[in-house]
Amino acid sequence: MNRAVAYAANAPLMGVPGAAPPPGGQGEWFRGAGGLRLRAALWTPSALVAAKPRGTVVLSTGRTEPIEKYFELIGNLLARGFCVLAHDWRGQGLSARLLPDRLKGHARAVEEFLDDYGRLLEAFETRAPKPWIMLGHSMGATLNLMTLEAGETRFSGAVLCSPMLRIKTGKRSMWSVKLAARWNLRHGKAGEYVLDDADDPFDHTFENDALTSDETRYELWRQQLYACPHLAVGGPTWGWLAFALDAGERALKPKALKSVKIPVAIVQAGEDDRVWKQTNKWAARRLSRGRYVEVTGSKHEVIMETDALRGVFLEEFDAMAAYVSPVQDLSPVMAEPEAAPQDEPAALSIPEPAPGSAADSLSGTVPETAPETDSETVRDPSEVA
Numbered sequence: 105m106n107r108a109v110a111y112a113a114n115a116p117l118m119g120v121p122g123a124a125p126p127p128g129g130q131g132e133w134f135r136g137a138g139g140l141r142l143r144a145a146l147w148t149p150s151a152l153v154a155a156k157p158r159g160t161v162v163l164s165t166g167r168t169e170p171i172e173k174y175f176e177l178i179g180n181l182l183a184r185g186f187c188v189l190a191h192d193w194r195g196q197g198l199s200a201r202l203l204p205d206r207l208k209g210h211a212r213a214v215e216e217f218l219d220d221y222g223r224l225l226e227a228f229e230t231r232a233p234k235p236w237i238m239l240g241h242s243m244g245a246t247l248n249l250m251t252l253e254a255g256e257t258r259f260s261g262a263v264l265c266s267p268m269l270r271i272k273t274g275k276r277s278m279w280s281v282k283l284a285a286r287w288n289l290r291h292g293k294a295g296e297y298v299l300d301d302a303d304d305p306f307d308h309t310f311e312n313d314a315l316t317s318d319e320t321r322y323e324l325w326r327q328q329l330y331a332c333p334h335l336a337v338g339g340p341t342w343g344w345l346a347f348a349l350d351a352g353e354r355a356l357k358p359k360a361l362k363s364v365k366i367p368v369a370i371v372q373a374g375e376d377d378r379v380w381k382q383t384n385k386w387a388a389r390r391l392s393r394g395r396y397v398e399v400t401g402s403k404h405e406v407i408m409e410t411d412a413l414r415g416v417f418l419e420e421f422d423a424m425a426a427y428v429s430p431v432q433d434l435s436p437v438m439a440e441p442e443a444a445p446q447d448e449p450a451a452l453s454i455p456e457p458a459p460g461s462a463a464d465s466l467s468g469t470v471p472e473t474a475p476e477t478d479s480e481t482v483r484d485p486s487e488v489a
Contacts, residue, residue, distance in 0.1 A: 113133075114130055114131055114132060114133075115131030115132055115133050115143045115144070115145070115198060116131055116198070117129070117130075117131045117145055117171065117172065118172050118328065118331060118332040118335065119172070119175070119328075120324075120327045120328050120331045121327075122324055122327075123172070123175050123176070123324050123325075123327070123328055124175070125145075125172075125175060126147060126175060126178050126179040126182055127150070128147050128148050128149065128150060128182065129145050129146060129147035129148075129178070129188070130145060130146065131143060131144070131145040131171075132144055132145065132146070134223065134224060134227040134228075135223065136194055136199075136200075136216075136219065136220035136223055136224075137194075137215075137216045137219035137220055137223070138216070140194055140199070140200040140220075141199070141200050142191065142192060142193075142194060142199040142200065142220060142224075143171070143191065143192045143197055143198045143199050144171075144189065144190065144191040144192070144224055144227070144228065145171055145189075145190050145191075146187065146188070146189050146228060146231060146232065147178060147182055147187060147188040147189075147190075148187050149182045149183075149185050149186065149187065150182070153182065153183060153185055154185030156233075157185060157186060157187045157233045158184070158185040158186050158425065158429040158431070159186055159187070159233060159234055159235040159236060159237060159260075159425075159428065159429045160186060160187040160188070160189055160232040160233055160234065160235075160236050160237070161181050161186045161187070161188050161189070161236075161237045161239050162189045162190075162224075162225070162232070162236060162237070162238055162239065162259075163177070163178070163181075163188060163189065163190040163191075163239050163240070163244075164190075164191065164193070164221070164238075164239070164240035164241070164244030164245070164247065164248050165190070165191075165192070165193065165196075165197075165240075165241060165243075165244050166241040166242030166243045166244050166245075166268070166405075167196070167209060167242060167243040167268075167337070167340070167344075168196055168209060168305070168336075168337035169196070169197075169241070169244075170192055170196060170197030170198065170335045171190045171191070171192055171197060172197075172328050172332070172335060173325055173328065173408075174190060174407070176321070177407055178190060180418065184422070184425060185431070186237070186425070186429075187232055187233060189224075189228055189232050191224050193217060193220070193243070193244070193247075194211075194216065194217065194220055195209065195210055195211060195337075196209070196337045197335060198334060198335065203295050203341075206334070206336070206337075207302065207304070207305070207336060207337060207338035207339075208295065208297065208337075208338060208339075208341050209337045209338060209339060209340040209341060209344050210294075210295060210340075210341045210343050210344050211341075211343055211344040211347035211348075212294075212343060212347070213347065214247075214250070214347060214350055214351050214354065217247050217347075218247065218250060218251060218254065221247060221248075221251055222251075222256075225256075225258065229258075234258070234260070235259075235260035235261075235428050235429050236258055236259045236260060237259065237260065237261050237262065237263065237421075237424060237425065237428055237429075238251075238252070238259045238261070238262035238263070238264075239262070239263050239264075239265075239421070240262075240264055240265065240267070241264075241265040241266065241405070241406075241407060242265070242266055242267065242268045242378070242379070242404065242405075243268045243348070243351075245264035245265055245266065245267035245268065246267045246268045246269055246351050246352060246355055247351065248262060248264060248267075249262075249264060249267060249269075249355050249364070249368075249387075250351065250354060250355050250360075252364045252366065252368070253355065253357075253360040253361070253363055253364060255363075259366055260366060260428040260429075261366055261367045261368070261369075261424045261425075261427065261428040262366060262367070262368045262369070262424075263368075263369045263371060263417075263420060263421050263424050264368060264369070264370050264371070265370075265371045265372075265406050265407055265417060266371070266372055266373050266376055266378070266379055266381075266384070266404055266405075266406060267355075267370065267379070267384055267387075268348060268351070268352060268378070268379050269352045269355055269356055269379065269380075269383050269384055269387055270352050270356070270379060270380040270383040271348055271349070271352065271378065271379055271380075272377060272378060272379060272380060281345070281349070282349055284342075285342055285345050285346040285349060286346070288342035289342060289343065289346055293342055294341060294342050294343035294346070295341050295342075295343060296341060296342060297338075297339050297340070297341055297342075298339060298340050298341065298342055298344075298345050301339045302338050302339050303338050303339030304338055305329065305336045305337065305338055306329070306330075306333075306336065308326075310322050310323065314403070315378065315403050315404040315405040315408070316403050316404075316405045316408040316409050316410075317401075317402075317403055317409060317410060317413070318408060318409055318410045318413075321408050321409075322408070325408070355387075356383070356386075356387060358390050361387055361390040361391050361394075362390060362391070362392055363392075364391055364392060364393075365392055365393070366393065367393040367394075367395070367424065367427065368388070368391050368393065368394050368395070369394075369395045369397060369420050369423075369424055370384050370385075370387070370388045370394065370395065370396050370397070371397050371399065371406055371416070371417050371420050372384050372385070372396065372397065372398045372399065372406075373398075373399055373402040373403055373404050373405075373406050373409075374398050374399050374400040374401055374402050374482070375401060375402060375403050376402075376403065376404045377403070377404065378404040379404070381398065384396070385398075385480065388479065388480070389479075389480070394479060395420075395479045395480075395481075396479060396480045396481070397416065397420055397480075397481045397482075397483055398481070398482045398483065399413055399416045399417065399483055399485070400482060400483060400484045400485065401413060401484075401485065402416075402485075410485075412485035413485050415485060416483045416485055
């Protein structure tokens with residue numbers, strides 16, 4: 105990417121064969137907290153798909169992930185008639201980096217990220233039709249949840265995928281990790297790699313580093329990365345680790361969780377080696393209108409998984425979308441021929457909806473005969489048609 109492109113009025117969207125930017129979108133720059141230049145992109149569905157958009161999905165990526173990694177999902181959402189607003193968090197993608205070494209995954213404070221997200225919504229509010237659906241993965245999902253806990257009321261529903269509420273720390277205890285993070289921050293090492301591990305993304309392989317079991321989607325992302333090395337982010341710094349621990353602790357406060365009034369579906373990977381799924385299940389129980397869905401066999405990146413596994417995620421999104429913005433039948437109404445008088449037919453018996461469905465959980469109503477755990481589901485991909 106040359107200097108002219110980098111400073112153009114419209115932010116570039118980088119594509120490769122097989123993963124081109126979906127049509128109907130354009131990248132833009134906006135100003136985040138402290139005046140940092142951040143990247144976003146807004147897509148509008150084709151008039152052939154929807155005469156009028158059903159609403160807007162605001163998409164937030166996880167750590168290290170740029171907008172480009174989600175082109176396939178953005179296409180899925182456009183095909184459902186939604187506008188899509190995606191963005192790069194500060195320190196990744198083509199948004200401003202926080203350290204001279206672009207590969208360092210760094211962060212300073214949770215407030216900066218929340219401020220950036222608020223500015224994103226302000227910058228695009230007049231062009232993003234409502235209702236809004238919040239959609240986030242991992243780090244993005246946690247920051248999304250914190251935004252709702254802080255009192256954001258413009259969203260009608262949220263789907264959070266494997267939120268980073270409590271990160272796994274391997275053989276080290278959470279207590280020792282917190283202590284190490286605090287010590288390094290106090291001794292001026294916030295910008296240094298955790299345990300001096302640069303974790304060069306260009307050395308990654310599917311066998312050793314993939315967070316999905318779909319090799320095709322993994323390799324397509326690798327092609328995007330090599331086509332535009334500016335998108336790459338390496339290992340986290342001590343500053344990022346402290347930020348992640350702080351974000352998780354604050355998001356998990358019971359009163360904060362209870363304050364979220366809109367329906368929230370947490371779609372959790374069953375074989376997650378990055379975050380604790382038990383913590384996410386605990387959080388879903390304490391949300392006023394929470395639903396927990398575990399995808400059996402999925403690694404951390406459910407959205408990048410095989411068709412069968414990501415199909416569970418898409419089904420949960422469709423249930424949320426149907427609740428927030430039901431599909432309207434815009435076909436012309438045909439006049440029915442006048443029927444001859446007939447005897448009054450007997451009343452039909454219409455069965456009630458099956459208990460425990462996604463739509464039941466989103467509406468906030470549970471049949472009297474339904475068990476209390478209706479809002480928690482473990483989904484096998486073989487269940488998805």
